[in-house]
Amino acid sequence: MRTFMLSTLLSIFAAIGAVLSAPLVDTALSSRATPAAPYFVIYSDEYVTGETGPPAVSEITGYNVFALSFWLTSGPVDQAAEWVDIDDATRASYVTSYHDAGVSLIVSAFGSTDAPTTDGYDPTTVANDLAAFVIGYDLDGVDIDYEDFAAMNAQNGSAEDWLTTFTQVLRDALPEGMFTGQYILTHAPVAPWFSDLYASGAYLAVNMNVGSLIDWFYNQGTTEYTTCTGLLTESSTTWPNTSLFQIAAAGVSLDKLVIGKPATTSDATNGYMNTTLLAECVEMAYEQGWDAGVMVWEFPDAAASWIEAVRSLAFPE
Structure with missing residues (x-):
């Protein structure tokens, strides 16, 4: 359904609270706590021969978040659809084994085939539908992989307004109840959307509006982020001020x-960066005070050995 179009993703995960209508208090939610940083995230969209549902947790040792892709405005597809199709007992078994291993199961929404702002979808309706899916299928949260380039490139505020309302409603729709950090909410914007070149603010505006609701981001671009310098401290003039520490400075x-990369x-x-170089960049960032973690697109090209x-x-584990 989606190609990892640019080089590194910065995604935002946020623990969110309240409910769709009436308060929901369920002691079972206590096992659904948001993982602590660093976050090690792996996406799964690709069909894997012989597998139905997510992989055995032993195949993704070293990660603490597994993202099933994708939920679309039209409904679940690919690995998200497989999650729906397996029977309740098998799904519950996966949840138990993942939670016992300290891994959160989330769904990724939208991707490159969905353009919810351009297509005129109401952000409140979409947020409530997505929240109902997360709750109904016993997931730990959601990643928002918004790729509506037409809306963002219009620079008229439509994308920023849509994402702001959508994020606020999601935070209200997914309950915390008496606990904190029950559900994960993330966004996966392309890193150029953090550039100050956008008159409407792009993701700098989204962060200003609803960043307090968000746990972490991913960054991505063309060739800006394929060296440690470009990834961490100085992006190219094509997308200025969008390396890791430049985004933080903004x-x-x-x-x-969270640093994100394609597996191959x-x-x-x-x-693409090979794992040797990426490990060196991660260490450099860590030595400068960063410890948010790493994301990869996607399983099975990346698994336990990659992370x-x-x-x-x-x-090191």
Whole structure:
């Protein structure tokens, strides 16, 4: 359904609260706590021969968040649809095994095939529908992979307004109840949307409006982020001020900036870094006070061995 189009993603995860209508208090929610940083996130969209549902948790050792892709405005597809199709007992078994291993199961929404703002979808309705899916299928939260480039590139505020309302409603629709940090909410904007080149503010405006509701981001671009310098401290003049520490300097909390990369060259159109170089960049960032974590697109091209290599210098297990 989606190609990892640019090089590194910065996504935002947020614990969110309240309910769709009446208060929901369920002691079972206590096992659904948002993981603590660092966050090690892996997406799954690709069909894997012989597998129905997510992989055995042993295949993703070293990660603490697994994202099923995608939920669309039209409903679940790909791995999200597989999650729906398995029977209740099997689904509950997966939830138990993942939680026992300290791994949160979330769904990723939208991707490159959905343009909810351009297509005229109401953000409140979409947010409530998505929240109902998360709750109904016993997931730990949602990642918002918004790729409505037409709306954002219009620079008229429509994308920023849509995302602001959508995020606020999601935070209200997914309950915390008497607990804190019960549900994860993330956004996966392309890092150029943090550039100050956008007259309407792009994701800098979204962060200003609802950043307090968000746990972490991912960054991505064309060739800006394929060296440690470009990734961490100085992006190219094409998308200025969109490296990791430059985004933080623009007002996004450094502890919310999760470095994201494609697993292989075939998983992206650009931006690939091998695990040796990426591990060195991760260590450099860690030594400068960053510890948010790493995301990868996607399983099975990345699995336990990929994250072990990337974590090896800064976050050895």
